[in-house]
Amino acid sequence: MTVYFIGAGPGAPDLITVRGQRLIERCAVCLYAGSLVPAEIVAAAPPDALVRDTAPMHLDEIIDEINKAHDLGKDVARVHSGDPSIYGAVAEQMRRLDALGIPYEVVPGVPAFAGAAARLAAELTLPEISQTIILTRTAGKASAMPESESLEILGQSKATLCIHLSIRNLAYVEQALTPHYGADCPVVVVYRATWPDEEVIHTTLAEMRARVREEKLTRTALILVGRVFGETGFRASRLYEEGFAHVLRNAGKKKLRAGP
Secondary structure (H helix, E strand, O other): OOEEEEEOEOOOHHHOOHHHHHHHHHOOEEEEOOOOOOHHHHOOOOOOOEEEEOOOOOHHHHHHHHHHHHHHOOOEEEEEOEOOOOOOOOHHHHHHHHHHOOOEEEEOOOOHHHHHHHHHOOOOOEOOOEOOEEEEEOOOOOOOOOHHHOHHHHHHHOOEEEEEOOHHHHHHHHHHHHHHHOOOOEEEEEEOOOOOOOEEEEEEOOOHHHHHHHHOOOOOEEEEEOOOOOOOOOOOOHHHOOOOOEOOEOHHHHHHHOOO
């Protein structure tokens, strides 16, 4: 048997990968993070499959279910939201499976920040504005942050920031980033990106807290910070510039062929 850690995507049921969907359709056991994975996705499990929401379960209980499936030779679809590599708490599960000798594979998914950017029709890397995206979070009850990854330090880059799991820490986000980005820096708060009840707030660092308070958002929101949002005066990339030569479009050869 094999345990498949499957990224279900940011929320819309049709944003799961074809590979992930096909695995759910055939696995005899489906363990899914019910607070963030749409019911429509796990509804594709076989009619006789064991389907369990792991939101109320602790790690030992989850591993116990996987171990039972292993003893019975049944494949397991372990379904997480977004992409398993980002804040998925999958490493601790894999560590336990390694100790038990249970094989597993990882199936990537569309991460929340990509789903949010798509709904905004926003490119997060614009020439001469920002060429770096930082995925981060702030300290919370579940996890502390390394001192070297504080927003005060990361903000010095002025990169596009995608801040997860931090909707309750907006005062700190504003205080830490304003010296680097400016109080008028664009901020987009995306609640439940790509879900039917998705909500988008366009604001600034200075107005962010008041706007979020008005909308009464307290969880499941992504905070995007950067000068790329709303920017229209950026320089066009040279990639499609007429005179720019690269391996697939050699300007020099074109000129030679243009003669009589």
